[in-house]
Amino acid sequence: MTHSMRTDTHTPHSGGGGDWRDTAVRYALLPLRIFLGATFIYAGLDKITDSAFMKEAGSGSIGDMMRAVRDSSAIPALVDLSLKNPVGFGYAIAFGELAVGIGTLLGLLARLAALGGALISLSLWLTVSWASDPYYYGNDLAYLMAWIPLILAGAPLLSLDAALRARRRQRRAGYR
Numbered sequence: 001m002t003h004s005m006r007t008d009t010h011t012p013h014s015g016g017g018g019d020w021r022d023t024a025v026r027y028a029l030l031p032l033r034i035f036l037g038a039t040f041i042y043a044g045l046d047k048i049t050d051s052a053f054m055k056e057a058g059s060g061s062i063g064d065m066m067r068a069v070r071d072s073s074a075i076p077a078l079v080d081l082s083l084k085n086p087v088g089f090g091y092a093i094a095f096g097e098l099a100v101g102i103g104t105l106l107g108l109l110a111r112l113a114a115l116g117g118a119l120i121s122l123s124l125w126l127t128v129s130w131a132s133d134p135y136y137y138g139n140d141l142a143y144l145m146a147w148i149p150l151i152l153a154g155a156p157l158l159s160l161d162a163a164l165r166a167r168r169r170q171r172r173a174g175y176r
Contacts, residue, residue, distance in 0.1 A: 029153055036146060037105030040117060044097035047090060054090050062090035065128070072131035079127050096120055104150065107159020114150035121147060 047053050052060035063086035070079040082089040096116060103113030121144040129138030136142070155161050 026157060029149055029155075030158060032146060033104055033107065033110075033150060033155060036114075036117060036143070036150070037101045037103075040097045040101030040120075041105065042101075044094045044101060047094035047097070054087055054094075056086050062086045069128050069131070073128070074126040074130045078123065082127075093120065104155075107155030107161050110155035110159060110161050111151055114147045114154075118144055118147035118151060 047062075050060070052058060053062055055061040056063040058064065063083070066079050066082050066086055066089075070076055070083070073079050097120060100113050100117040100120065103109050104117065121140050125138060125140035125144055129140040132138030
């Protein structure tokens with residue numbers, strides 16, 4: 001019986017070249033970044049441009065929605081805080097979603113943007129979608145979990161963070 005050494009082993013972060021698996025590993029988070037970035041930009045714009053949403057009361061308003069979920073949320077005090085100024089809270093969520101989406105899509109301060117996205121998703125899960133039964137019908141929990149890889153990895157490719165990092169390396173190399 002002969003034993004041989006495999007020569008096709010996978011090296012995820014080898015410099016240059018590589019086979020399709022190496023490329024797939026390097027770009028694995030890009031579809032997630034694009035999806036979450038575009039989704040959060042859309043969600044923020046949708047809230048800002050919806051005249052019914054940015055009102056204290058009325059059909060489709062942020063105020064009525066928060067009052068409707070107050071008693072079924074995991075943290076009613078968080079909902080009570082938002083009800084002190086529902087329109088202000090609506091704008092804070094909308095502009096937060098926009099900032100997170102733009103940062104994620106461009107890969108600018110990507111880990112911070114992903115942390116912001118996770119916090120928004122966590123707050124929405126604990127308030128708006130907490131009563132979803134079964135729990136997996138509430139999409140905010142899935143969004144929360146989707147942000148975690150981006151918090152851990154950031155945006156290492158096709159991002160402003162990567163471009164800025166390369167620029168800093170070039171400057172340091174020039175000073176030697």
